Amino acid sequence: MITEEMLREAAHKASEVYTAYCERDYDPENQYVFPQEFEKKIERLKHRATHPVFYKTMHRVASIILSILITGSAWITVDAEARAAVVGWVKEIYETYFVFRHDRITNTATESADYRPTWLPDGYSEFRVSATEARTVVIYANDAGEMIRFNYIHNPDETDWFIDVSQSDIKNATVNGNEADLLIVQNSDEANGIAWVSADTAFYVTGFVDENDLVRIAESVQEI
């Protein structure tokens, strides 16, 4: 019968054989050096083990911040007014309208800049300028009575600007790096338009010109 003592002795011998096998190439002069990254990891683990309260608190703070970020992002996604309050101008589609919304985030002490297009198709000249506190409209006309209307809104207060797009195809475009919307009517007898936001100002140009000329007019707009 195998006793417990015999089993223990056998296990001890097996352990010695296994240790001898593992240490067969061991050279005390040339010990294995652990990589620095591994050492750092071990240090971090030790630090974590010795400061459990600090790490638990940090976890909780991170969870709260993450919750606030997720809730805030969801709110901003759903609520256009909240979005406008955070990012300034917001464009949304409401029934047959493009609505440019702006909430009061701009420093009202900042003076509004004046803008004009520096390029227009041949034959157009300034016909009328109308400026209110919020909005500037410049109308250019040619000899045929066709008009190009250049509008911009720089109101630092709450603003809702509705542009009827029920009869237009909407195309994406870029104006000097800013996203823009081309409102194109497939009929040369009708006005096309382009709308974009730049420097906290919403711009909108309409005219009896094609989309290439609209983009060219938009890209030529400069502060005067």
Added chain:
Amino acid sequence: MVKKIGSLVVLLALILAIPAHAASLRLVDVLPDVTFANNNAMCSVEIYADRTNDRISATMELWQGTQRIGTWNDSDSGYLFMEESVRVEANKIYKLVVNYSINGVSKNPVTIYRSNG
């Protein structure tokens, strides 16, 4: 027979005229606003059409809940600007509704909300 053909031609002309007229209504833009000073609300709306001869007619209504505080009408060609003042209460939310038409064709009304306080 001639009367029947005449009637058909007139009917056809009317049917064709409606979409042609509606199709000419492009890129109208509307800028409504309500600002408050003391207990007065200044309601305004600017409407631009495409052509100087486009006839714009508009009705501006200010509401507080289900109560209509004021209503105003005006019309002009090419461009319409309306500005009206009315007495209001503090700490209430007001709704401005602008119903308008271009060359007799009604467009979707425009609605904004503003708070006095």
